[in-house]
Amino acid sequence: MEGSGEQPGPQPPQPGDHRIGDGDFVVLKREDVFKAVQVQRRKKVTFEKQWFYLDDVIGHRYGTTFEVTSGGSLQPTKKKEEPTSETKEAGTDNRNIVDDGKSQKLTQDDIKALKDKGIKGEEIVQQLIENSTTFRDKTEFAQDKYIKKKKKKYEAIVTVVKPTTRILSIMYYAREPGKINHMRYDTLAQMLTLGNIRAGNKMIVMETCAGLVLGAMMERMGGFGSIIQLYPGGGPVRAATTCFGFPKSFLSGLYEFPLNKVDSLLKGTFSAEMLSSELKDSASVEESNGTLEEKQTPEQENEDSMAEAPESTHPKEQETMEIVSQDPEFKNPKERGSKKDYIQEKQRRQEEQRRRQVEAAALLSERNADGLIVASRFHPTPLLLSLLDFVAPSRPFVVYCQYKEPLLECYTKLRERGGVINLRLSETWLRNYQVLPDRSHPKLLMSGGGGYLLSGFTVTMDTLKADPGLRSNSGTLELRKTEEPAAKKRKCPESDS
Secondary structure, three states: OOHHHOOOOOOOOOOOOOEOOOEEEEEEEOOOEEEEOOOOOEEEEEEEEEEEHHHHHHHEEEEOOEEHHHHHHHEOOOOOOOOOOOOOOOOOOOOOOOOOOOOOOHHHHHHHHHHOOOOHHHHHHHHHHHHHHOOOOOHHHHHHHHHHHHHHHHHOOEEOOOOHHHHHHHHHHHHHHHHHHHOOHHHHHHHHHHOOOOOOOOOEEEEEOOOOHHHHHHHOOOOOEEEEEOOOOOOOOHHHOOOOOOOOOOOOOEEEEEEHHHHEEEEOOOOHHHHHHHEEEEEEHHHOHHHHHHHHHHHOOOHHHHOOOOOOOHHHHHHHHHHHOOOOOOHHHHHHHOHHHHHHHHHHHHHHHHHHHHHHHHHHHHHOOOEEEEEOOOHHHHHHHHHHEEEEEOOOEEEEEEEEHHHHHHHHHHHHHHOEEHHHEEEOOOOEEEEEOOOOOOOOOOOOOOOOEEEEEEOOOOOHHHHHHHHHHHHHHHHHHHHHOOHHHHHHHHOOO
């Protein structure tokens, strides 16, 4: 009977099974703190001022809670029954309890000695309760609050969960909101709903949110359909997209296209030779700087943050480090092999990149996209006015901006341009609630803002140009609208007399 309460041992992950495997991306959770990491054997991970290895999580199911033991190993915890209110000995009032710092008999040296002996955090919390002279005089709610506070401080417990859009958006918004342009998770949910993101769609996305919006769209589409990502600079940033851990089948429908080539594509002057010449120029620059890259790469590979979600306060540096860690080009000179092999591999990747960009250009040239999502740090007006030409009529578009004023200008320009209906500028209001027995109430702290959304639908503008009769009729209607009503014209002379 002693072994009946033990946790089952880890089992090798199988296809379709929700078990953690080597190389998978997971999210570590403790209370309301999240961190995305990649499972690698003998890879030291630091989370909430504690370090450990993730070797022991391989083979366990997602959602399993582990306890950090000595040596950085993880052991799955057992489910404990919470004591009922009948077994608790609690007071009825806290007014006579004085916080003078003398109610706890254990000193910091005693607690440190208990930790050095290898005593678990649960036992330390129990001893703190037993050595507290005021614990039994506190009310039941105060006791629960005291226990929760001590568990958070002394119990080293980590839960491994599967990365999802909700978890990753909460993580980024709490840890580094600047990387996602301060987009709150409820605003992201509104974007996916207003944009009608679903399987089988052909979507266009322009985002500078570390790939979070792109990953959310890919998760909702489930690998069916196509997504064309427009990116500024030398290449797309997909640090958050990588944290989702999508299978390779999801990447087959993902295309990328440089933003600086959109204008030439609209004018009809775009050609594949333009891309190949740019790739050759970038390759020559990289070859000239190859010695510098080789010196920097080993230092970058030794850092712990390469395979995990960012923690630093420098977004550009961290995004670069994450991309370097995931790119097979950036390897030690020993792993690269000869310089000739490296150049051939580089050329092969550039040719593949050029081919995919040509395919993306062909998809954009069809001008029948099922939707447009824009969430970037750039001004939305020129982006939206250019990209709307690639969207088919009667399709939704959504634009996100941290501030309201750029979207107001965009709203005015769209009304002047025409070709859109049901324009709507909105802001979501979010408040978190604490839901507990007899103490449910709004939390004291809430978010000040999660950004603004401008949404609408495209309509065709060619009907009036095609039919002169319709154009004349519409002109007559507009003239009638601008004229002053006849009743008012009759009343004006009477008032003068």
